[in-house]
Amino acid sequence: MLQGAGWPLDINSKLAEIEPYGIVKAKRVTTNTTLTTNDCFVSCENSSTATIKLPLLPEIGRMIILARNGGNIVVDGNGKSLRYGTISAQSTTLKEPGGCVCVYNGSHWSFMCFAAA
DSSP: OOOBTTBOTTHHHHHHHOOOTTOOOEEEESSOEEOOTTOOEEEEOOSSOEEEEOOSSOOTTOEEEEEEOSSOEEEEOTTSOEEETTEEESEEEEOSSEEEEEEEOSSSEEEEEEEOO
16 A cells, blocks of 8 residues: 555555546436536436536546436536536536536536537
8 A cells, every 4th residue: 555745545545446548437327416526427317307416526627528318407516606608507407418518627617518419
């Protein structure tokens, strides 16, 4: 186990979370869900409207991709604002097929939607 100045005591558990190059942590959800800082790609397969709360304590640069593969998705910033263009809100609803990319910049989630082909 690596320990010493500057190394967290649980460094080995952190190293175990690292995926091989090109692999992202994927999750399927079908109901209201609060994401963790380990989530990256989330396939929302809900049949009715579901609320997806972004991580409470994200690190700067955390990126989360939400794919809408079912009912509407309410994306909730979990205390941090969502900003897209000149719009800032605590939550927004995705109603069209496609999804969104959310990136945390230290003060808010930058939010960008994409449409399904």
